Amino acid sequence: xxxxxxTDTLSSAPSRDLPPQPRPPALQPVELARWAWRQLTSxxxxxxxxxxxxxxxxxxxxxxQRSIDAARAAQFAADxxxxxxxxxxxxxxxxxxxxxxxxxxxxxxxxxxxxxLPRSRLHLRAVLARPPRAPQRLGRLPFHESTTVDxxxxxxxxxxxxxxxxRGYRVDVADGAVAAEKGYLRETGNLVFHVALLLLLxxxxxxxxTGYKANILIVEGEAFSNTVSAYDTWTPGPLADEGALAPxxxxxxxxxxxxxxxxxxAGAPRDFQARVRYTTSPDTAESSYDLRVNHPLxxxxxxxxxxxxxxxxxxxxxxxxxxxxxxxPAPFLPRDGNATSLGVVKVTGTSPQIGFDGxxxxxxxxxxxxxxxxxxxxxxxxxxxxxxxxxxxVDGGTPQSVYSLQKSGLTQLRGENGRKLVVxxxxxxxxxxxxxxxxxxxxxxxxxxxxxxxxxxxxxxLVAALLALAGLMASLFVRRRRVWVRVGADGExxxxxxxxxxxxxxxxxxxxxxxxxxxxxxxxxxxxVAEIGSDDGTGARDL
Amino acid sequence: xxxxxxxxxSNQLLYSAMAVYAxxxxxxxxELAFGSPRRRGKAAPVAAEVRELASVGAPTADVETxxxxxxxxxxxxxxxxxxxxxxxxxVSLTVLAFLLHLGAVVARGxxxxxxxxxxxxxxxxxxxxxxxGVFLVLLxxxxxxxxxxxxVLPVLLTLGLAVAVLYTESAQLVPALKSVWLVIHVSAAxxxxxxxxxxxxxxxxxxxxxxxxxxxxxVRQPSFMDRLPAAAALDRSAYKMHAFAYPIWTFAVIAxxxxxxxxxxxxxxxxxKETWAFITWMVYTTYLHARAxxxxxxxxxxxxxxxxxxxxxxxxxxxxxxxxxxxxxxGVG
Numbered sequence: 001x002x003x004x005x006x007t008d009t010l011s012s013a014p015s016r017d018l019p020p021q022p023r024p025p026a027l028q029p030v031e032l033a034r035w036a037w038r039q040l041t042s043x044x045x046x047x048x049x050x051x052x053x054x055x056x057x058x059x060x061x062x063x064x065q066r067s068i069d070a071a072r073a074a075q076f077a078a079d080x081x082x083x084x085x086x087x088x089x090x091x092x093x094x095x096x097x098x099x100x101x102x103x104x105x106x107x108x109x110x111x112x113x114x115x116x117l118p119r120s121r122l123h124l125r126a127v128l129a130r131p132p133r134a135p136q137r138l139g140r141l142p143f144h145e146s147t148t149v150d151x152x153x154x155x156x157x158x159x160x161x162x163x164x165x166x167r168g169y170r171v172d173v174a175d176g177a178v179a180a181e182k183g184y185l186r187e188t189g190n191l192v193f194h195v196a197l198l199l200l201l202x203x204x205x206x207x208x209x210t211g212y213k214a215n216i217l218i219v220e221g222e223a224f225s226n227t228v229s230a231y232d233t234w235t236p237g238p239l240a241d242e243g244a245l246a247p248x249x250x251x252x253x254x255x256x257x258x259x260x261x262x263x264x265x266a267g268a269p270r271d272f273q274a275r276v277r278y279t280t281s282p283d284t285a286e287s288s289y290d291l292r293v294n295h296p297l298x299x300x301x302x303x304x305x306x307x308x309x310x311x312x313x314x315x316x317x318x319x320x321x322x323x324x325x326x327x328x329p330a331p332f333l334p335r336d337g338n339a340t341s342l343g344v345v346k347v348t349g350t351s352p353q354i355g356f357d358g359x360x361x362x363x364x365x366x367x368x369x370x371x372x373x374x375x376x377x378x379x380x381x382x383x384x385x386x387x388x389x390x391x392x393x394v395d396g397g398t399p400q401s402v403y404s405l406q407k408s409g410l411t412q413l414r415g416e417n418g419r420k421l422v423v424x425x426x427x428x429x430x431x432x433x434x435x436x437x438x439x440x441x442x443x444x445x446x447x448x449x450x451x452x453x454x455x456x457x458x459x460x461x462l463v464a465a466l467l468a469l470a471g472l473m474a475s476l477f478v479r480r481r482r483v484w485v486r487v488g489a490d491g492e493x494x495x496x497x498x499x500x501x502x503x504x505x506x507x508x509x510x511x512x513x514x515x516x517x518x519x520x521x522x523x524x525x526x527x528x529v530a531e532i533g534s535d536d537g538t539g540a541r542d543l
Numbered sequence: 544x545x546x547x548x549x550x551x552x553s554n555q556l557l558y559s560a561m562a563v564y565a566x567x568x569x570x571x572x573x574e575l576a577f578g579s580p581r582r583r584g585k586a587a588p589v590a591a592e593v594r595e596l597a598s599v600g601a602p603t604a605d606v607e608t609x610x611x612x613x614x615x616x617x618x619x620x621x622x623x624x625x626x627x628x629x630x631x632x633x634v635s636l637t638v639l640a641f642l643l644h645l646g647a648v649v650a651r652g653x654x655x656x657x658x659x660x661x662x663x664x665x666x667x668x669x670x671x672x673x674x675x676g677v678f679l680v681l682l683x684x685x686x687x688x689x690x691x692x693x694x695v696l697p698v699l700l701t702l703g704l705a706v707a708v709l710y711t712e713s714a715q716l717v718p719a720l721k722s723v724w725l726v727i728h729v730s731a732a733x734x735x736x737x738x739x740x741x742x743x744x745x746x747x748x749x750x751x752x753x754x755x756x757x758x759x760x761x762v763r764q765p766s767f768m769d770r771l772p773a774a775a776a777l778d779r780s781a782y783k784m785h786a787f788a789y790p791i792w793t794f795a796v797i798a799x800x801x802x803x804x805x806x807x808x809x810x811x812x813x814x815x816k817e818t819w820a821f822i823t824w825m826v827y828t829t830y831l832h833a834r835a836x837x838x839x840x841x842x843x844x845x846x847x848x849x850x851x852x853x854x855x856x857x858x859x860x861x862x863x864x865x866x867x868x869x870x871x872x873x874g875v876g
Contacts, residue, residue: 043836047829051847054825054854061815061866068813096813204811213808265714272718294722294806305808453808461810465797472793476786 040107041114049108056104060095063087067094109201116194123187130172131181134484138508145525146506149533153488156503156532160485163531167524169483177486182479186513189474196468203464207457212236212245219312219329219447223251226302226452246300246454250278253288255309255446259377267338267375274306274448291448301454308449310334310341313360313383313441317347320436325349331447332360333403339376344405345385346392350437353392355405358385358422360444383425383441387413387433480512481521483528505532549654550713553647557668557706560643563636564699570633571691575767578626626770630688637695641675644702648672654713660729661716663863667705670733670859671698677737687780689771693744724802731795735788736855742784743852746845749777753842778841782834785848789827796820815866819858826851 064072077084091098169180214231224230258271274291297304312329332343345356363375364382391409415421425441652659753774804810830847833839
């Protein structure tokens with residue numbers, strides 16, 4: 001024996017008075033792993049992780065997220081040039097896909113598994129086992145009743161057994177006592193809840209991996225088919241099969257929008273309705289559908305949602321000789337609630353090329369705030385465009401936005417007075433440029449922005465969530481109780497019982513639910529005693 | 544009746560309800576004040592007796608009836624009887640205020656022919672109606688009259704905020720809100736909010752009472768807290784409230800996800816509103832776990848419950864008004 005003092009063991013197991021031992025060897029990897037596992041799956045760690053996950057979700061609601069609003073995130077980064085790189089380093093623009101957020105919930109789920117597995121084993125054992133035998137002294141339990149009733153002990157015991165069975169208890173008769181337990185569903189529900197959360201996570205992951213999301217802006221009268229190249233943005237999951245997209249097509253026939261006309265909320269949108277026609281595959285007949293917010297079109301497991309809308313003024317540009325060089329709708333993007341919209345028209349068929357950029361105003365006003373719209377409906381539509389000539393840069397092969405001009409190769413046209421030229425157009429009117437071309441505002445169409453999404457995880461996620469809810473309710477509201485009934489066990493009263501007279505009955509109960517405090521258990525015991533006491537075993541009450 | 548005059552009626556009913564609520568709140572407060580023992584010195588034995596009465600159980604009607612039975616010769620007992628009368632008046636006023644409040648919400652709904660919770664003003668009035676409603680339902684089954692002050696006060700504050708800051712003219716819904724899920728999701732959230740408010744009040748009472756009970760009974764200063772149940776009982780009822788609210792909140796979140804999937808094409812997108820609903824859910828999850836964990840029972844768990852309510856309030860006030868997201872229906876400003 002060495003004199004080395006006992007070093008504290010790393011495990012949190014209760015320390016016992018052991019004889020002095022040699023210093024334990026350094027922890028083997030297995031032991032270390034076991035120790036770490038025990039720490040991670042302890043309730044204390046679970047509590048900390050639960051709280052950390054709540055905390056970790058906070059920054060994503062305060063810092064603009066790229067996944068939610070990329071434009072705001074970019075704007076924030078531009079406004080805070082020194083802060084943004086640091087935010088980036090800590091994934092603050094992508095909180096919900098960041099390593100530290102993932103680490104928190106994955107650890108939590110590991111901890112959950114570590115908790116659920118042993119508890120399932122214990123619960124299975126409890127379900128398979130008989131209810132535990134009656135304790136020696138029932139009178140010591142927090143809830144107990146005793147009384148003498150008519151009948152022989154065996155008959156009384158049988159009545160007790162039947163009464164408990166009727167109340168949904170699992171019963172076991174042994175040694176002149178009934179042991180009964182009910183409320184196994186409480187722990188079952190608890191385990192179901194936790195497993196369902198795990199399933200929910202898997203469903204979310206599955207949907208994220210195999211689904212896809214796409215956006216498209218489509219003008220009235222246009223159509224698109226469900227192909228990657230048709231979309232303005234395409235966000236596939238890592239495992240999405242781009243070659244096997246559902247072969248449907250959607251055509252936007254018309255878009256109707258209604259606004260609040262009066263009151264302080266005038267201009268607030270009241271109704272959007274996109275009339276579409278679609279085919280599920282090239283060789284099937286067309287069907288029509290009214291696409292509205294909250295009323296998506298479902299085709300072949302894919303959903304088409306109406307997200308937004310705006311105006312696409314239709315311009316015709318003619319050259320000096322009156323030949324049409326450009327004709328078509330140009331979608332302008334709204335930038336306020338009254339649809340003050342910005343956009344461009346690019347004309348490549350002239351030499352030099354011409355670019356127009358500026359406003360489309362459905363109800364135009366020009367005041368000290370500059371040109372803007374005061375109502376989103378078409379009450380006084382005007383287009384106000386400045387004119388640029390030169391090289392638009394569209395042939396250079398570098399991608400550029402269809403909603404703005406790349407002005408490096410362009411010069412702005414000026415009017416006769418030398419000021420920058422602004423062309424103002426009402427529907428049906430034309431303007432002739434100093435260079436000889438004319439531009440006509442033929443009319444105004446609307447565009448709809450649609451989101452096309454396939455998420456095969458949605459159904460499983462919903463099932464898992466509802467399963468979790470059901471398990472949760474069982475785990476919170478089912479009461480787990482044990483009840484024991486003993487007859488004629490201790491005392492002189494059972495002397496009478498020998499001639500089939502009276503029998504002493506002791507009933508005791510134990511509430512086994514956290515935080516329940518034995519609500520109603522005393523009442524249940526009283527009712528039970530009454531039922532055992534009556535001859536037919538049903539008690540005085542109608543059941 | 545035109546929709547304008549209905550909306551006007553709704554406003555008048557709401558102002559009346561607020562006046563009656565204020566009366567109810569004073570009565571609840573008076574019940575606590577008159578029903579609590581006098582300062583020590585003159586009436587020390589009475590104080591002891593009241594404590595004993597109060598500790599028989601919650602300050603229920605039957606405690607007070609037994610106090611009234613002992614006759615007017617006993618100073619403490621008469622005072623308790625009087626406090627009980629005031630308490631009953633407070634409950635009657637609360638019922639009256641609730642009916643006026645209900646009338647205001649219903650009139651507002653009829654005025655716009657839709658569920659009356661389409662903007663922040665309406666959500667506040669309907670949500671606080673749910674708080675009173677939950678309180679009255681519970682009051683019919685459980686002796687929780689002592690909570691009156693702590694329930695009516697936030698209701699009154701919410702209504703004050705609604706009429707002073709959040710008021711929005713009655714109008715039709717924006718398209719995104721036109722869905723049956725508006726009824727399901729929002730009403731579940733409001734009922735959960737009502738129950739959580741009661742649980743929050745109980746948790747606060749527990750924290751105060753628990754601190755009080757750490758002082759030995761002989762040297763404890765008398766206080767209106769003597770009329771409240773013991774700390775352990777408060778803790779238990781607070782837990783029951785939270786355990787009841789938690790599945791409703793869970794359901795509200797799930798219903799919201801179903802709606803979001805239908806409206807925006809994704810069931811979960813970390814929109815600020817969704818994020819804070821999740822945070823609230825996580826904090827209450829932590830509370831429920833803490834309550835079942837040695838070393839976390841009692842005060843630490845109660846702090847979590849209070850924090851959970853704080854995150855709920857943040858979601859209701861800060862997220863709706865200041866944070867940009869899909870759920871921008873406040874209609875404020």
